[in-house]
Amino acid sequence: MPLLLAALTMVIAGASLLGLRQASRAANGPAAVQVRGGPRYGLSTVGLSYPFAAAIAKGFSDAAARAGASAVVLDAKGDVQKQANDIDDLLAQKVAGIAIMPLDSIVAQGWVRRANAQRVPIAAVAALVGDPKSRAIDDVYPGLVALASQDEVAAGRAAGELARRLLPADRPARIAIIEGAAGFPEVEQRARGFRQALDAAGTRYTIVAAQPGNWTSEGGEAACQNILSARPDVDLFYNEADDMVIGCARAVRAAGSGARLIGVGGSKLAIASIKAGAVDGTVCFKPEALGALAFEALAGNTASSSRFRTYPIPAVTRDTVANCVGQW
Numbered sequence: 001m002p003l004l005l006a007a008l009t010m011v012i013a014g015a016s017l018l019g020l021r022q023a024s025r026a027a028n029g030p031a032a033v034q035v036r037g038g039p040r041y042g043l044s045t046v047g048l049s050y051p052f053a054a055a056i057a058k059g060f061s062d063a064a065a066r067a068g069a070s071a072v073v074l075d076a077k078g079d080v081q082k083q084a085n086d087i088d089d090l091l092a093q094k095v096a097g098i099a100i101m102p103l104d105s106i107v108a109q110g111w112v113r114r115a116n117a118q119r120v121p122i123a124a125v126a127a128l129v130g131d132p133k134s135r136a137i138d139d140v141y142p143g144l145v146a147l148a149s150q151d152e153v154a155a156g157r158a159a160g161e162l163a164r165r166l167l168p169a170d171r172p173a174r175i176a177i178i179e180g181a182a183g184f185p186e187v188e189q190r191a192r193g194f195r196q197a198l199d200a201a202g203t204r205y206t207i208v209a210a211q212p213g214n215w216t217s218e219g220g221e222a223a224c225q226n227i228l229s230a231r232p233d234v235d236l237f238y239n240e241a242d243d244m245v246i247g248c249a250r251a252v253r254a255a256g257s258g259a260r261l262i263g264v265g266g267s268k269l270a271i272a273s274i275k276a277g278a279v280d281g282t283v284c285f286k287p288e289a290l291g292a293l294a295f296e297a298l299a300g301n302t303a304s305s306s307r308f309r310t311y312p313i314p315a316v317t318r319d320t321v322a323n324c325v326g327q328w
Helices: 002-009 018-022 051-066 080-092 108-117 152-166 185-200 217-230 242-255 268-276 287-298
Strands: 032-034 040-045 070-075 097-100 122-125 146-148 173-179 205-212 236-239 260-262 281-283 315-317
Touching (some): 040 051, 051 070, 080 097, 080 108, 122 287, 146 287, 152 185, 173 217, 268 281
Parallel strands (some): 097 122, 122 146
Antiparallel strands (some): 032 070
């Protein structure tokens, strides 16, 4: 199911559960985490064994603790039916509010209606509710108190602004894009924002190749190897996820290429690679902030009047990488 797979690997992806796309799944993650004390709020997560999702859960639980509340975090383990059951469990427990990281954005519409019928506030985090092909990220589904997520087009623009500074100015630049995987809305959204930034700056460039890296390090390495064999003159690889940029860096080094490398996500490994000079830059995501934003919306925090809640996602290089602390 494309929608299920898209949510599972988003952000980025993101998804976006972009972080899920960028992370490797560990075995046997915990099924539930409860922090005791105060009013109880639930989080239905796609899978605590995914580092990005686990970071969102940490941000949610930490925000609850700061507010004198408790968090009940249920792990769907990548199973839509289990996630549906988890939401039923949270409603039966009469929690004060529920945040969902939906595995299936279409199926999640029914969960929102169910919570609304019981007058339980419900928010989405890291992935929108509704058809992602026709719904803009900031078009929050009716019945949700909020959606806390990244703006994937804005992430692409940040990557494009970074690329502009790295490209040669004396001739049209040759760019290759390492995409996520076919069918995921973040692939088009991040590419669109990337082009928007270059075009707005009047940058002269040509996209000489675009191949899927399937959100993994191995996929990114293979895609970059293939492109370099046909186009060894590539000036820059835009990788739509940090895991892919790590693999692409291996291919670039092996080929003796001088191509510049940028990613998206702000993973710990990407941050370390930027500090080491193996990668030129990335776009900084903060999954813990998403968890906190979702809790604050459920708890009635009115610091933001918008139902779409997000945070700055700057591009960082070796000079500014200290501004991005990897959270996954």
